[in-house]
Amino acid sequence: PAPVLAIIGRPNVGKSTLINRILGRREAVVEDVPGVTRDRVSYPAEWSGRQLTLVDTGGWDIDARGMASRIAEQAEIAVELADAVVFVVDATTGPTATDEHIVRMLRRSRKPVVLVANKVDDERGELLAAELWSLGLGEPHAVSAMHGRGVADLLDVVIDVL
Ligand code: GDP
Ligand code: MG
Numbered sequence: 001p002a003p004v005l006a007i008i009g010r011p012n013v014g015k016s017t018l019i020n021r022i023l024g025r026r027e028a029v030v031e032d033v034p035g036v037t038r039d040r041v042s043y044p045a046e047w048s049g050r051q052l053t054l055v056d057t058g059g060w061d062i063d064a065r066g067m068a069s070r071i072a073e074q075a076e077i078a079v080e081l082a083d084a085v086v087f088v089v090d091a092t093t094g095p096t097a098t099d100e101h102i103v104r105m106l107r108r109s110r111k112p113v114v115l116v117a118n119k120v121d122d123e124r125g126e127l128l129a130a131e132l133w134s135l136g137l138g139e140p141h142a143v144s145a146m147h148g149r150g151v152a153d154l155l156d157v158v159i160d161v162l
Helices: 015-023 066-081 097-109 123-135 151-161
Strands: 004-008 041-047 050-056 084-090 113-118
Touching (some): 004 066, 015 151, 113 151
Parallel strands (some): 084 113
16 A cells, blocks of 8 residues: 555644645645644645655644544544654744644654645745754755645655655
8 A cells, every 4th residue: 555644734834735736736625714624634646656645634733622622633643544744834933832732742653754844935935944943853844835846855855754
């Protein structure tokens, strides 16, 4: 079976947009309203002749209660079932307490993690992306899921950890 890559991160950081960019079509639901992707949704994908399964998840929220906490639970399950994880952070807002919380969850999982600094739509954003070194997950890979900037380089890195 194809290796499984879980895409996780807070609501609205651009997880579904990134998946659509990788798939080359609009399949994952993108919304301006946080919390649209509720369950884990899998998509078969390919890069450099390698098959992989992308798993979109709902946003992970530290203060989650009720439905939101079930969505977070789904994200944790996605991590447990994954061979590697792409952790998406919004570079324009910087790391939040929830991001720090996700980092701790990811450390416990011992899964290979690729850190993505999304919404770096132009060169000016690179400096913001560099601030995500502070999360302690290694190099933040700056991308713009919306425009495709940096996504090919990111996939090369992802294929290497799978
Ligand atoms: P998710 O909740 O993490 O799946 O986030 P979505 O993919 O639904 O995107 C949330 C919002 O962020 C939408 O309005 C997207 O258009 C926007 N967005 C996603 N990626 C980018 C990006 O690279 N740059 C900018 N400027 N906006 C983005
Ligand atoms: Mg989504």
